[in-house]
Amino acid sequence: MTKWSAPPLSSDTLTALAQGPYQQDPEAVGGSLVTSAMVSMLPLATVFVLLGVFRLKAQWAALSGLAVALVVAVAGFAMPAGQALLAASHGAFFGLFPILWIVVNALWVYNMTVSTGHFDVLRRSFGALSSDTRTQAILVAFCFGGLLEALAGFGAPVAITAVMLIALGFDKLKAAVIALVANTAPVAFGAMGVPVITLARVSGLPLDQVSSVVGRQTPLLALFVPLVLVFIVDGVRGIREAWQPALAGGVVFALGQFLTSNFVSVELTDIVASLAGALAIVGLARLRPGAAWAARRPARVGAGTAGPDDGEPADTPRDIRLAYLPYVVIVAVFALAQIPGLKGVLDSLKLAFDWPGMAVLDPQGEPHSSTAYTLTWVSTAGTLMVVAAVIIAALLGVSARRALRIWGETVHDLRWAIVTVTSVLALAYVMNASAQTTAIGLLIAGAGGALAFLSPVLGWFAVAVTGSDTSANALFGSLQVTAANSAGLPPDLLAAANSSGGVLGKMLSPQNLTIACVAVKLEGQEGVLLRRVIGWSLGMLVVLSAIIALQATPVLGWMLP
Template identity: 80%
Template structure:
């Protein structure tokens, strides 16, 4: 028997393929992105259909505009979609599976009541729930879950519906870049071919500065200037501890653990401060159970459960409930311990996986290959990184979440059959998100492989020093439209690196700026606005909610852009690793 190996002729990227002009090539390359943004923002098409439409346009531009062979274009799309499934969606599905098990067993309700018993002051509740616990949920799941869950919890404690939604959206900023066990940063490193630790280190020197101000902003949103005067201690402590935790963990410990460590440290710091200052007005604890006005059901984040309204002022004081509602049940210390246990298990599993000797052994179990039939050369004639796939399948965050989930299921006495049913329901609930993420990654890989991204990046590089200020705006815009910092990094990460190289700026700086800017666009995305409105029972009021958060998003974006512009100069260049 004679075996025949088919040698695929290489495709060499040409950023000036359209009419021999960089400008023409860049303008044509914008069409796939414009398709996604216009279909989402103007025609309000669902994200999955907009992403699939953009993918089709990207394939047409690659073949007709950049002369990429049809077969290789389709292989590039398949490579991107596969990366979207493993490891990205593998992480998200398993993280939400663990959360959904706590909902199905009632332990999440116990956790909600436990948070409410820590303090009766609305301002401190906003810090603990929207900021600290929301950051933990972002770390474990992301993709809208923190907004839905924390908004429901705030309503259950007596917050006004609209204010609860605003607080949940504004709080879901600083942790986003490292959310879902580091998926946005992991994706950014993958599409830019930059080392993960290098990218994470720079992001960890940008987003912590946002964290310093977010708790103070939440206090202001709850109670205005009086809130700042009276409740600044827990806000400052939460912001500083979170920022330090995010910086230290992302730079020196683990990308996946970054938000977990930061959020838990911030929550413990606020609770500890309240114990040291028990008579402070912001540390007041209630002495009687709160009436049950809302709850969480098995529907998961964004479902119909937990839509009950609540009255009462948003100023300081004991949370009130609806007249005639049943009183909250009293949870035993054992119930409370079990409610917190899943998060302890997750932290422990990921911490063990970082032990130096064990980490090396786990990382050695790797799935790595060059995509058969995909033969792409860069304009310089070197093999393109778009051809290679690599996955440390045992140490990846998704697999570690499976291990943690199995342990949680055993400890919470969730039978194997029930745990599998919850996992299946989680996949079903995420079915359209799965399609969207896979399509966006496929689009990004086609654009990268065919040199569409390179053409846009080289043209933008003409902005020179102004790139430092503009680069986070690109990430902000992409996240606002797609609803995902991961998708924004997939779309513009490679473009940022190309522009940085053309302008003589550090590529890791602008790549990180894309993700850091993206965290501020998430509160404006139609996806997140809809999730927030559905969670609190304000369907159809997305426009009202958008107007309430738009100004804060833009203000923080200006501050972040100024910071990154200075990091590109000797003034703050010392901040970079």
């Protein structure tokens, strides 16, 4: 193992350490758990109120919440200011590596395909598979949207699929609703698994354990989301006539998500599930060519497959192969990295050190997990995406200079997202290190057995406000584990429930509603769109919460690893 040696500590740090480590006390405020928990909610309340009530931009809300978390840590929990700032720096650095390292490089690949025109070919390929609007909704919004969520996330799937649906002839409002509702099941494993990776890190649970449980919850949503899309498009008649592609796409997507997240790779989960779901529908259409839902657009006279309308060019078979090639390369690179012998070597190349200057003990007097930093810098998804991107650039004929320029543009486009993510992770680390999260978790644990039903609601609420499953997991992942341990429930179940429930809050988040409205040119209609999707969000949340509550009992406990 390659181990990084920390630089010599400064005189200030040595002085702080000489005064003794900071030991957490969940009842630090007034000697009361209830008071401590109420005060600990101030940073979260700051973020949620600024976002949801005052409509402040996410980066400023996150920075404000971080400032409040620091004040609460120092003034309320008697944490030394230096230790609180060190915890914030640790969280911000983790936000950069590996989280944003993954996001930036995944979006880099996507932006290269856009720049070369291959993304448009892929879009036309999906649109030409069927002329039936119900099947188009599944293929474009659910399958292709899932693929975009795997690579990009952060609102891109909603914006892109909504525009694609309008190009296929969908009503603007209906296209926006379909895009939002479809962007659910893939979210927990979006952006190459960033939400789940973040959840594992802040909760202290093994990544494979967390992903395994999430992979036994979100696939249950995938089973019926395509049916919901068909109903939105064509009501009861749509279900009656087009249930077959909806069921095939949902079942195969769910199986792909379950098998890949449990036995292959967290990062590949949505890529495999989305492509498998689309192939299942196309294969079924070949077996049932006479079905109304399988009707295809007539091939145009010329070089290849027709685009979705007469205003777009025909694409040659070579064009289509090149459009799908980047995803084949990504799957191949990540699959090779999972080969047992090679995986062990890659995982051994890592940075592992105690965060310089941090000295935090948990209530039992043991070193707190927030003091340690580990990064498998070669096998992390961000680095593997760089390897894939270099290969993809060569295959698509993108010069090194052009590829680097696109990478720089990608970072620039994400500049405010970078501020937001690093601030949210810094906030989460300050709350975790100072015992604010522990205090809230211990209080919530008083819900007892009902906690299993309520845990996905907490994730749903967080994503509805922040618009990000990653942020929700950073904020509440540790809290869920603390509450689970105190209530005698499986910690991995409740941590996973936070992420699984969170995916259903994304369609209600102000930022996603705004993205959808802007994409379909219905600016100012966010309230109308909210009323169209809130019923689906709440309905699926109740079903998911009931399932997770039963997973905490012998009734469905067999589903857990």
